[in-house]
Amino acid sequence: MQKRLLIIGFVWPEPNSSAAGSRMMQLISCFKSDDYSITFASACTKTDHAFDLGSLGIEQVTIVLNQSSFDDFIITLQPDVVLFDRFMTEEQYGWRVAQHCPDALRILDTEDLHCLRKGRQQAFKEQLPFDNSYLFNEIAKREIASIYRCDLSLIISEAEYELLTQVFKVEVSLLYYLPFLLKPVADSTISNLPDFNERKHFVTIGNFLHPPNDQSILYLKHTIWPLIRKQLPQAELHIFGAYVSQKISQLHNETQGFLVKGYVEDVAEVIQKARVCLAPLQFGAGLKGKLIDAMQNGTPSVMSSIAAEGMFGNMEASGSITDDVHEFANSAVTLYTHSSIWKEFQSNGFDIINTRFQHSDFQTDFLQLIKDLLTILKTHRQENFIGQMLQHHHMQSTKFMSKWIEEKNK
Template identity: 65%
Template sequence: MASKNLLIIGFVWPEPKSSAAGSRMMQLIEVFKSEKHQITFASPCAKTDNAFNLESIDISQVSIELNNSSFDIFIKKLNPDVVLFDRFMMEEQFGWRVAEQCPDALRILDTEDLHGLRKGRQQAFKDKKPFEVSYLFNDIAKREIASIFRSDLSLIISEAEMDILKHQFKVDESLLLYLPFMLDSISEEDIKVLPKFENRNHFITIGNFLHEPNYNAVLNLKETIWPLIKATLTKAELHIYGAYASQKVNQLHNDKEGFLIKGFAQDVNEVMQHAKVCLAPIRFGAGLKGKLIDAMKNGTPCVTTSIGAEGMFGNLDANGFVEDNPKLFSNKAMELFQNETLWKSKQENGFEIINERFDRKVHQEKFLKTIAETTQQLNQHRLNNFTGQMLQHHTLQSTKFMSKWIEEKNSNAR
């Protein structure tokens, strides 16, 4: 059987050391590589030094332009069997071109997280109001849900977001696939080599600073939570790691307070294994939190908020505590830091969560099965999705003609 052709259109080039989104993309790539797909990764974004060298794993890298018909020539020649859009913005920009040039290609959207949900929560937080439906039904959500309907299949990283899509936005389940992080199981041998309670020290938090919820969580620590911890644990330090620390981040560094901005972590596993407790006081956001995954994999118990915990633990006990009140949050953090018996039991919870909820083999098998079934019945699948056809007809015409107008304007300006 001839190998299939996959085109991934990336919002950015994957940076697995910088962000959970980068790790997620590499996991998806591994699934398709396991099925011997010929993979091309294309992006209109500039590459940074942190970008993974995809050519080192036999993936073609192609730079593409927005609002340029050169993409039409490129994709027609490539003629992919499957096109994976990395976030809804890429489906908006290139989806109509894919549909026109390669109508038989299966179009998959990887949402990463629900941008409309994150945006709505952020606005409610700014307004100091409870999050409710009027915040959820924002303009970003309207664009994102339209993109989900236009796609043949959308990958949803969190069960909570599956519920929101099905019940609030009335998206048919046949268009959605719950696909969380896909991780290797943690064995007894893996656990044995991890540093023990007595060989760890300090608190840790980690996250890409370009992501607003991460920066806001660090501010929350600086202004509210860390002073409460430091008042009792006077020798404690909080080590703050993350890519793209700007001046406004670096100026939060304070040696006297033990509030230490460490910047980019070359090896997240190493820094996480040396820490005793991970703090993630996230006040708005969506999707799954990569920092909590990293903490569980490395045996580091966590204290987080209900937003941070969303979609993470299912019916299992958390690998630490979930508290929204700053005083209770800091109390639980100190309790974990000082109580070895409690610390060990929460660490074990984390290993169980990784093995039960994020098993690579289970989710990979389900993903590949869904792709095969959808591909076999693609015409019927699309006929069953009239809303998607309607949006393909109307919404994308405006995107299409705006893009053609920009292209014409650009060519006249040269």
């Protein structure tokens, strides 16, 4: 019998707008390869950038927060597997899933560790070094509880997997390292990419609803770009991304070569034209989609240590990694002007994509793990008493709060 997957989305996937959107489409592709019947549900408003899931034969359902209508929906659907897109959706709907579909496998896709990003953002705001006192924040209490309540959580970064097991002491049986699931970059694709001399200018890209991207553009504008521009007065920085705010739009300055171009339908096309990608993120978490896009399109990068986190493993990076402002600018200039260094970093990028993020290296094992968990689900949950305890208390508190809100809104 065909198995049914319900994905509860925090947002509707926008693969051309964010790494999270690309990640969701990769997961959907993975489940489709195993012939799952997929329903995608979200309470979020769908934008013009949202992918048409119906074109893939996926049922799309709009759900409502704090409404018992969701109970009727899931009782009728009776999914075998429920995938929560980020811990916030598990908080809202997890107790309803547990109550009405107790035999459904509950999977959390963390996207990235929100508590890590939040802690780093707070340390950055206070201009202090990040340590575990920033990590153990209110978001951490919610996020780690969500991980325990689920049967399996997907972790996109090795660094975050280590943090969960070593610092938060989460059992490895509840976690699964699943990075970006990519196709190999073929030799024929590489040979058709523009070479060093056919490219010009710098590029950066990101969804501007995401605070780390927003801050990195301010950092580039006021601190890094003037240093690069002083050495390369003809160079330009092209800034692409969805949901550009007025604050970012106002940074556009053609005289300074600082060009805010906004949303682009084809990311590959604009990255292939650029010679160097800049990613000076000062806080954040997870794997950075902009670096993946750059490597896939043969564009070396200069990046901060946070941008590079979890990306390269023991392999040589696809560019320079530094948190020093002057070193960052000088590395960008060197990479822009030295073809031999540029070609070496470009080659590293192709090796990284083809070695660390191949869907074929993870997909079969992941799908088999799901099958195994479905057969031993009762035992698996018995071994996670903390999760049972948290589920019990969460169900009681959230259930009655949700019902109160529903009554209040009538």
